[in-house]
Amino acid sequence: MREITYREALREALREEMIRSPEVFVMGEDAGVFGGIFGVTAGLMAEFGEERVLDTPISEAGIAGAAVGAAMVGMRPVAEIMFVDFLTIAMDQLVNQAAKWHYMSGGKLKVPMVVRTPTGTGRRTGAQHSQSLEAWVAHVPGLKVVMPATPYDAKGLLKAAIRDDNPVVFIEHKMLYNDKGPVPEEEYLVPLGKAKVAREGRDVTIVATSLMVKRALQAASALAEEGIEAEVVDPRTLRPLDIDTIIASVQKTGKLLIVHEATTFCGFGAEIAAQVAEKALYSLDAPIARLGAWEVPIPFSPSLEDRVVPRVEDIVERARTLVRENI
């Protein structure tokens, strides 16, 4: 199969959905002429014109709200928020409007919109451009939250998100845009709400999201050399969450390590841990472990930034301890 980057996969998804449906349009700060600061929308304005690929003012609340309104009257906007950090500015429209109108209207209104936004550390951009805020949005009933880890999933999930009748917050990772992976030429969708077993193993389950899936897979390879077979599960969609796939894995391995880039306190891992404890406590033969960022805003200095989020060696160490100390 041909290999393309995560960035190209996302662009293909947007392009194909725009061709497929005249209701789909794209907007965001620098999304048009510039093609998005991470290049995801490059070429789309030239192809589809300024009416379907809009450069917006720097107005996150306005962008999110305009997407809500356009979606309510039948369009399928895909709005880009330049960094997940600025979702905070768009939050009112996402949380109080997008998430609620279907419910508050007794099912009469639909808000089929997607907000795409890049997350995470790795680019030395300091505490206001490097956060992982997925738990904020995942907390809200009515919003769907997606975090793809591979080009294949990025494309299939984005297409599914655009076709979904609900507001979807689609969180991409800055450090994955250049990653290449197999993506079929023919059309496919990856359904929202289905987890993926990214690697099979019998000794420990590692549930990881976004960039941490890649690191968990690297950790699993290293662990395999020590004779520890880790199973890596990627939920892909945080909400709705496919807890069954996670539980099936935990029932097989008896041990669970959850890895994400956000801090652990009130992080998404707490949700997974709680659900596993509720539904599969007796399948566990070790306490659940969580690995996340240190409880600090992301520091600028490279020596600190790289240290405060889970590294491959941190995952290896934690998984090893979980397995070796709990045989």
Add this chain to the structure above:
Amino acid sequence: MRELSVDEVLAMYECMVRIRHFEEKVAEVYAKGIMPGLAHLYTGEEAVATGVCYALEPTDYITSTHRGHGHVIAKGADLGPMMAELFGKETGYCQGKGGSMHIADFEKGILGANGVVGGGIPIATGAGLAIKLRKGKEVVACFFGDGASNQGAFHESLNMAGLWKLPVIYVCENNYYGISVSKKRHQAIDDIAVRAASYGMPGVTVDGNDVLAVRQAAEEAVERARKGEGPTLLVCNTYRWRGHHEGDPNRGARYRSKEEIEEWMAKCPIKRCEEYLRSKGVSDNKFEAIKAAVDKEIEEALKFAESSPYPDESMALRDVYA
């Protein structure tokens, strides 16, 4: 309006040269790949920060932006800890935790550069409110771009400041672009100063490449603010010579014409100030001496930064809570 003395103008000239040469050094170092993160340079816009900050007292405050080096230099920040911060070193203004976009120095009244576009505008308003509540005489100068003036925070803040007559000077640095999006494509109006009318304050537009004009307009705004007459929106028309940040190639040629860039570069605020000073009898030797002294200062700052250590990992956990 009083005429500034030659020494006063020379001080501003020196400040602009300091900003310009600092940024040129950053560009040079950044291109070598040894400076982490983003560098949004202020080159070409020096007259704005300088004209405004020289209308302030040391006890006054500023809020700054992602393009903040010029603002903090004009407000008196030291180049050594600035450069060290840009490198993420322990000796930096923020111990390497902030970087280029977050330089802060409370002792100099610098309430932080800001990575969030528009983020400093409500902060300046709040500082102005505090001054009013305490019956202080300080003022706050709040820097932001034309792009930032489209944020809800701008409109909400100016409304509050106008309503409460807060001692804030809202300085819009209109450089005609928010990253790649030209002002024509992000605002329905031409002159940003008209927005002031909605919030009950004067809106003043000046040539932002003319440090004397900026200084004069800023002094008037400061005077109003100190007298309790409330805020001013001061729009300074200028241009950034570089790309949005140092990773944006060819001075941003992807979204603006070479002719436009050259036209603005011909309006260099430093050359213009030099011409003015020359007309007042200042000799070229004086300019050369200032440049040489500034360059020495910058070399020392660079040496200091390069020879400083990166913060130890134990520092990562410090300062989460006061």
